[in-house]
Amino acid sequence: MAEKPRTxxxxxxxxxxxxxxxxxxxxxxxxxxxxxxxxxPQAFTGLRERGLRVRKPGQTVATADHSIPTLxxxxxxxxxxxxxxxxxxxxxxxxxxxxFHGKGSPTRGIVHVIGPExxxxxxxxxxxxxDSHTATHGAFGALAFGxxxxxxxxxxxxxxxxxxxxxxxxxxxTGRLQPGVGAKDIxxxxxxxxxxxxxxxxxxxxxxxxxxxxxxxERMTVxxxxxxxxxxxxxxxxxxxxxxxxxxxxxAPQGAAWDExxxxxxxxxxxxxxxxxxxIVIDGDGLEPMVTYGTNPGMGVPVTGRIPSPADVExxxxxxxxxxxxxxGLKPGASIAGQKLDVVFIGSCTNGRIEDMRAAASxxxxxxxxxxxxxxxxxGSQQVKxxxxxxxxxxxxxxxxxxxxxxxxxxxxxxxxxxxxxxxxGISTSNRNFQGRQGMGGRSFLASPLTAAASAVTGVxxxxxxxxxxxxxxxxxxxxxxxxxx
Amino acid sequence: MPEPFVSTTSRVISIPRANIDTDQICPARFLKITDKAxxxxxxxxxxxxxxxxxxxxxxxxxxxxxxxxxxxxLAGDNFGAGSSREHxxxxxxxxxxxxxVSTSFxxxxxxxxLKNALxxxxxxxxxxxxxxxxxxxxxxxxxxVDLQAQKVTLPGGESFAFEIDPFARTMILAGTDEIGYVxxxxxxxxxxxxxxxxxxxxxxxxxxx
Ligand code: SF4
Numbered sequence: 001m002a003e004k005p006r007t008x009x010x011x012x013x014x015x016x017x018x019x020x021x022x023x024x025x026x027x028x029x030x031x032x033x034x035x036x037x038x039x040x041p042q043a044f045t046g047l048r049e050r051g052l053r054v055r056k057p058g059q060t061v062a063t064a065d066h067s068i069p070t071l072x073x074x075x076x077x078x079x080x081x082x083x084x085x086x087x088x089x090x091x092x093x094x095x096x097x098x099x100f101h102g103k104g105s106p107t108r109g110i111v112h113v114i115g116p117e118x119x120x121x122x123x124x125x126x127x128x129x130x131d132s133h134t135a136t137h138g139a140f141g142a143l144a145f146g147x148x149x150x151x152x153x154x155x156x157x158x159x160x161x162x163x164x165x166x167x168x169x170x171x172x173x174t175g176r177l178q179p180g181v182g183a184k185d186i187x188x189x190x191x192x193x194x195x196x197x198x199x200x201x202x203x204x205x206x207x208x209x210x211x212x213x214x215x216x217x218e219r220m221t222v223x224x225x226x227x228x229x230x231x232x233x234x235x236x237x238x239x240x241x242x243x244x245x246x247x248x249x250x251x252a253p254q255g256a257a258w259d260e261x262x263x264x265x266x267x268x269x270x271x272x273x274x275x276x277x278x279x280i281v282i283d284g285d286g287l288e289p290m291v292t293y294g295t296n297p298g299m300g301v302p303v304t305g306r307i308p309s310p311a312d313v314e315x316x317x318x319x320x321x322x323x324x325x326x327x328x329g330l331k332p333g334a335s336i337a338g339q340k341l342d343v344v345f346i347g348s349c350t351n352g353r354i355e356d357m358r359a360a361a362s363x364x365x366x367x368x369x370x371x372x373x374x375x376x377x378x379x380g381s382q383q384v385k386x387x388x389x390x391x392x393x394x395x396x397x398x399x400x401x402x403x404x405x406x407x408x409x410x411x412x413x414x415x416x417x418x419x420x421x422x423x424x425x426g427i428s429t430s431n432r433n434f435q436g437r438q439g440m441g442g443r444s445f446l447a448s449p450l451t452a453a454a455s456a457v458t459g460v461x462x463x464x465x466x467x468x469x470x471x472x473x474x475x476x477x478x479x480x481x482x483x484x485x486x
Numbered sequence: 487m488p489e490p491f492v493s494t495t496s497r498v499i500s501i502p503r504a505n506i507d508t509d510q511i512c513p514a515r516f517l518k519i520t521d522k523a524x525x526x527x528x529x530x531x532x533x534x535x536x537x538x539x540x541x542x543x544x545x546x547x548x549x550x551x552x553x554x555x556x557x558x559x560l561a562g563d564n565f566g567a568g569s570s571r572e573h574x575x576x577x578x579x580x581x582x583x584x585x586x587v588s589t590s591f592x593x594x595x596x597x598x599x600l601k602n603a604l605x606x607x608x609x610x611x612x613x614x615x616x617x618x619x620x621x622x623x624x625x626x627x628x629x630x631v632d633l634q635a636q637k638v639t640l641p642g643g644e645s646f647a648f649e650i651d652p653f654a655r656t657m658i659l660a661g662t663d664e665i666g667y668v669x670x671x672x673x674x675x676x677x678x679x680x681x682x683x684x685x686x687x688x689x690x691x692x693x694x695x
């Protein structure tokens with residue numbers, strides 16, 4: 001074939017360009033538009049002002065996740081603004097005939113958890129949402145990225161977006177992860193290396209043996225935080241793992257349509273010889289559990305490491321680091337392990353799926369959380385909650401002294417009443433440790449579910465590999481073993 | 487509909503910090519609104535106020551009395567990192583900011599800013615350092631950011647050119663928005679869709695079948 005080898009990004013892009021005027025961005029067709037309560041209201045208002053309808057309600061789907069309380073759903077919502085926002089998404093979906101997985105629905109959940117679990121997210125699609133962690137859906141080999149509210153209005157009105165083609169950035173993770181090291185550690189290590197602006201203008205394609213060995217949920221964890229490395233999207237080419245995950249899900253193709261779809265999806269992976277604008281190689285064998293110490297997700301070190309000192313970094317980064325350590329109240333040069341904690345949060349679109357719940361439960365089973373510590377376990381969706389409960393995980397969490405909640409974004413963004421108090425230290429499986437992100441004045445450490453759960457037991461930041469029985473085997477294996485033993 | 491925007495002449499607020507994320511620009515608890523009202527007050531809120539609601543001493547950048555009414559912001563690298571919230575450019579615009587000069591902008595923020603006629607002006611690292619030195623020497627000098635000419639003019643008349651997406655520039659200069667442009671292409675979109683059936687119907691699913 002004389003055709004130029006293409007990356008998966010280029011294939012998906014070429015498949016969706018409707019038109020492009022000289023000098024103008026391409027008009028890109030959007031297959032799936034996910035909507036939530038926080039970033040959409042002004043877009044619906046805009047539509048009304050223009051007298052427009054939602055052009056493709058059947059390619060649009062909505063949920064309520066960000067500002068929804070995770071307490072008993074029968075308690076009325078105390079926060080008037082949040083209550084109004086939740087009423088508004090309901091009304092907007094009714095008026096514009098958009099399927100809504102809202103309060104009380106068994107399929108409600110964090111938008112990036114329900115898309116995949118319902119089988120809405122499929123390889124080769126273009127997927128957008130007014131939320132930067134839309135990159136999560138790239139785990140299926142879809143081009144998925146976050147958009148602003150003006151763009152939400154554009155997609156509602158036209159089912160297209162004006163886009164310039166992004167550059168490609170290959171992230172190859174070689175070898176095999178060691179026991180106790182997981183997907184979250186891969187992505188935190190990548191961001192620590194390239195910085196939070198390192199991928200700006202690019203789309204990551206994650207490749208290599210350590211990525212291929214990941215489950216779909218673990219791939220979602222990696223892709224989820226692409227935006228924390230500055231890339232608007234990140235993706236993993238689909239393979240048998242992808243197809244096995246999707247088969248039989250509610251919105252996945254059935255029968256002959258399934259076979260046709262799989263044949264199409266098999267053509268998506270990047271061609272031999274395709275070139276990338278940038279490439280980085282990460283040694284998967286050498287990775288350790290990662291923890292952040294600062295106020296952006298790029299400020300991370302192995303859990304066995306030390307908090308860097310401003311004197312050790314290049315002059316341009318010194319200011320940032322000094323301010324971060326002052327906010328965090330941490331001493332340069334101190335070990336990250338052993339830092340004291342007030343709160344542990346296990347949940348979010350990064351690590352709120354069933355495998356994450358199982359990983360945390362595998363540590364907490366038969367153990368107690370440290371006294372004085374508040375531990376919040378928040379499933380990513382109502383379906384995750386139900387599955388976890390059917391496996392008895394909720395009992396494990398409760399008897400360990402943790403709280404088990406309804407699904408939602410919760411303390412990841414602290415809009416619903418779940419938050420750190422000023423000065424409190426929290427270890428969190430979410431994705432952002434920006435100042436105030438988890439509550440004004442709150443101080444966040446980001447880590448994997450295993451590390452967070454191990455830290456819940458001791459009350460200080462703890463390497464999960466130091467607890468007896470944790471990470472005796474590679475994580476993926478020990479997780480399923482833990483569940484079968486229940 | 488946005489107003490046309492051609493240029494602004496103003497003194498400059500300098501925030502010499504890198505990686506200013508959208509959680510700093512507009513903290514998440516201000517995202518519970520369903521309109522765009524009140525966002526000026528939310529701008530950099532946690533930098534300006536203590537957790538118990540007192541204005542910080544000394545006042546944070548935009549609260550410094552000399553900075554009142556200034557429309558140009560000079561900031562460090564990777565401005566607008568993080569969340570996709572368009573509330574960030576809305577809050578900046580509501581405060582009165584029209585142009586931000588930095589070495590780089592996060593992708594989503596940059597797109598959102600352009601859609602709100604808030605100009606991201608990208609300069610080299612050397613230029614940024616020189617501009618920061620200039621502000622230190624001449625904190626009250628007036629700069630002009632001219633979109634028509636794609637040029638920034640400094641006090642004393644020195645000027646430099648900047649790049650900006652040509653399509654976004656046309657839209658901002660004319661005060662039109664992109665939805666009208668794309669809707670004018672609906673026949674082409676419909677023709678494309680005729681050959682590319684939708685891959686999903688969110689109204690169906692196994693439960694509904
Ligand atoms: S869990 Fe956190 S990052 Fe994910 S969608 Fe919700 S608020 Fe955003």
